[in-house]
Amino acid sequence: MSFARLTRLLRSASFRLTLLYAVLFIVSAGALFAAVYVTATAAMQNDMTAVLRTEAFQLAEVHRRGGLPGLAEQVARRMNFRTRGPIFYLLQAPNRHVVVGNLPGMPPVNGVIDFVPDPGASEVEGERPKLMGFGLTLSDGSFLLVAQDANRLADMQHAIVRAFAWAGGLTVLLAIVGGVWLGSTFLRRIDTITRTSRAIMEGDLSARIPMRGTHDEFDQLVTSLNDMLARIQQLMDGLRQVSSDIAHDLRTPLGRLRQHLENARDRAKTAADFDAATEAAIVEADGLLDTFSALLRIAQVEAGAQRRGFTALDLSALAQSIGEAYQPSAEDSQHKLLLDVEDGVSLTGDRQLLAQLISNLVENALHHTPAGTTVTLGLRKRGASFDIEVADDGPGIPEADRDKVFDRFYRLDRSRSTAGSGLGLALVKAIAGLHGLSVRLEDRGPGLRAVLSN
Numbered sequence: 001m002s003f004a005r006l007t008r009l010l011r012s013a014s015f016r017l018t019l020l021y022a023v024l025f026i027v028s029a030g031a032l033f034a035a036v037y038v039t040a041t042a043a044m045q046n047d048m049t050a051v052l053r054t055e056a057f058q059l060a061e062v063h064r065r066g067g068l069p070g071l072a073e074q075v076a077r078r079m080n081f082r083t084r085g086p087i088f089y090l091l092q093a094p095n096r097h098v099v100v101g102n103l104p105g106m107p108p109v110n111g112v113i114d115f116v117p118d119p120g121a122s123e124v125e126g127e128r129p130k131l132m133g134f135g136l137t138l139s140d141g142s143f144l145l146v147a148q149d150a151n152r153l154a155d156m157q158h159a160i161v162r163a164f165a166w167a168g169g170l171t172v173l174l175a176i177v178g179g180v181w182l183g184s185t186f187l188r189r190i191d192t193i194t195r196t197s198r199a200i201m202e203g204d205l206s207a208r209i210p211m212r213g214t215h216d217e218f219d220q221l222v223t224s225l226n227d228m229l230a231r232i233q234q235l236m237d238g239l240r241q242v243s244s245d246i247a248h249d250l251r252t253p254l255g256r257l258r259q260h261l262e263n264a265r266d267r268a269k270t271a272a273d274f275d276a277a278t279e280a281a282i283v284e285a286d287g288l289l290d291t292f293s294a295l296l297r298i299a300q301v302e303a304g305a306q307r308r309g310f311t312a313l314d315l316s317a318l319a320q321s322i323g324e325a326y327q328p329s330a331e332d333s334q335h336k337l338l339l340d341v342e343d344g345v346s347l348t349g350d351r352q353l354l355a356q357l358i359s360n361l362v363e364n365a366l367h368h369t370p371a372g373t374t375v376t377l378g379l380r381k382r383g384a385s386f387d388i389e390v391a392d393d394g395p396g397i398p399e400a401d402r403d404k405v406f407d408r409f410y411r412l413d414r415s416r417s418t419a420g421s422g423l424g425l426a427l428v429k430a431i432a433g434l435h436g437l438s439v440r441l442e443d444r445g446p447g448l449r450a451v452l453s454n
Contacts, residue, residue, distance in 0.1 A: 018182055022175030026168055033164040040160060044153050045132075049112055052134035055087065055146045063138050068093065071144070072100045086149055088117075088131060094141035101145075108143040109135045114150060130154075189218055193225070205233040253291075257284040294423040301353065301430040315347045315354070316379055319388065322358045323377040326366070334371035337362070340378040345386045347454070349435045357431040360424045361390040361450050369394030373447075385454050388437075393447035402441040 063071040068091075075089045079102060090103040098105045104117055113133045133147030192209060199207040208229060209222045264277035323339040330337035347354070358377070365375040369392050378389040397405060406429040432439045432452055442449040 016179075018175055018179035022172060022179075025171055025175075029164065029168060029171065033160070036164075037157065037160050041153065041157060044156055048132055048148055048150075048153070049134065052112075052132065052146050052148060056134045056136045056144060059144055059146070060136055060138060063140075063142075063144070068099065068140065068142055071138075071142075075100050088133070088145075088147040090143070090145040090147075092143040096143075099142070103131075103145065103147065106145070108137050109145075110137055111135060113145075115147075193222075200229065205229075205236055253284050253288055257281055257288070260284060291423065294427060298423065298427050298430045301427070301434050309350055310348050311351070312346060312348050313351050313354070314345075315386070315388075316341055316343045316345045318351065318355060319358055319377060319379045322355060322362065326359070326362050326377075330366055330375065333366055335366050335369070336372075336374045337366070338374060338376045340376060340380070342379055342381055345379055345381060347386075347435070353431045353434065357428050357452075358388065358390075360428050361388075364424055365390050365392045365394075365448075365450075369447075382453075388452040389449060391444055391447060391449040393444065396443060396446060396448040397441060399443070405441070406439070 059071060059074060062074045066073075072091055075091050078087070079089055079100075088101070088103050090101040090106070091099045092105055092108070093099050096105055096107075106115075111134065113135055114130065115133065116130055130150045131147040132150040132153075133145050135143065135145045137143055189212075196207050196209045208226045211219050211222050211226075213219070260277050260281040264274055264281065268274035268277055320339065320341045323337065323341065327337045362375065362377060365373075369375070373392050373394045375390065375392045378387075378391070380387050380389070406425045429439055435454075437452045437454050439450065439452050442451060
């Protein structure tokens with residue numbers, strides 16, 4: 001591993017976070033160590049004290065029954081029969097003369113006592129252990145002391161310290177190794193995102209961040225980023241397509257506009273000829289303005305600015321009123337417009353945009369189907385959802401073109417001779433997306449069905 005990569009790894013958030021958790025663990029372990037140390041020490045001290053007190057009072061009962069000779073005999077027997085480790089005894093007569101025992105004589109002390117025996121005492125087998133004893137002055141003035149090696153307590157304390165020292169050292173080591181591993185893993189994934197970002201900045205909008213399939217937080221983030229990149233690519237492709245479509249589809253009306261102006265300049269001989277050429281040019285200019293207005297409208301809808309004005313509205317009443325408004329126009333074009341609108345359907349949205357969405361679908365059905373066609377505007381409940389449907393029994397749209405008609409300026413061959421800019425369904429798709437609606441075209445057999453669902 002290079003020095004630069006090691007430095008970057010040590011400065012990574014994952015490595016620092018791992019070390020932070022290691023420090024917190026060590027602090028917690030230290031608190032646990034202190035609790036265990038104090039508790040275990042107190043428990044062992046209490047246990048040793050209880051053993052010594054019990055032993056001393058048992059011997060005092062022997063003294064009460066058999067006097068000093070009986071007690072001396074019992075102490076000698078117990079010195080040779082040890083059941084709970086080395087126990088030391090001292091029995092002194094009232095004149096401080098040692099009667100029996102493996103401890104040197106000492107001034108009487110009642111209760112618990114910690115001491116170190118005289119180094120010259122041969123009874124302690126040449127050692128100088130630290131002892132814990134329990135002294136008791138008997139009824140005849142003699143003194144009894146029962147003691148145990150207190151170094152067992154120190155050995156236990158040392159064992160606890162060693163255990164926690166090893167555990168702490170191992171924890172730090174594992175934390176460093178884990179930090180290096182986690183840091184390397186995160187850095188690899190960050191580097192993958194960085195490479196993809198650079199590829200996109202260099203112009204490859206199709207580049208995507210690979211997923212590992214672990215479904216962890218990184219995969220969730222990668223999924224969101226890839227969705228965002230796909231949306232950006234879609235918008236950029238749409239922008240390129242719009243630019244190309246504008247350049248292609250507006251050439252014809254601009255050419256006609258120029259032709260009308262040239263006619264007005266070169267061929268108009270009378271005021272009537274000039275007025276006719278000027279009027280035709282104005283018509284072409286109005287068509288161009290309508291096209292640009294529709295493009296601007298689509299851009300505003302796709303930007304989502306209208307969401308701030310969303311309100312609750314009665315979608316059933318809106319659809320019914322639009323259908324009734326178009327029925328006279330349908331009769332004039334020798335179409336039949338039927339309404340099948342269920343009551344009680346509501347939606348939160350922009351009333352004007354939703355009215356334009358439904359109007360565009362109805363106008364398309366009336367405009368691009370022959371006379372005698374029946375068009376149906378329907379609104380039906382579907383559980384907690386609803387469907388808006390505009391259906392006709394006309395010639396329909398080939399399946400290969402059903403998705404394309406939602407693109408800006410796309411028009412079927414049979415529709416190119418009719419008025420229009422090819423932006424109506426593109427606006428429908430934009431408004432539907434703003435309101436969380438899906439739009440699709442289906443074969444009705446015969447005819448076509450446009451369905452919007454929430």
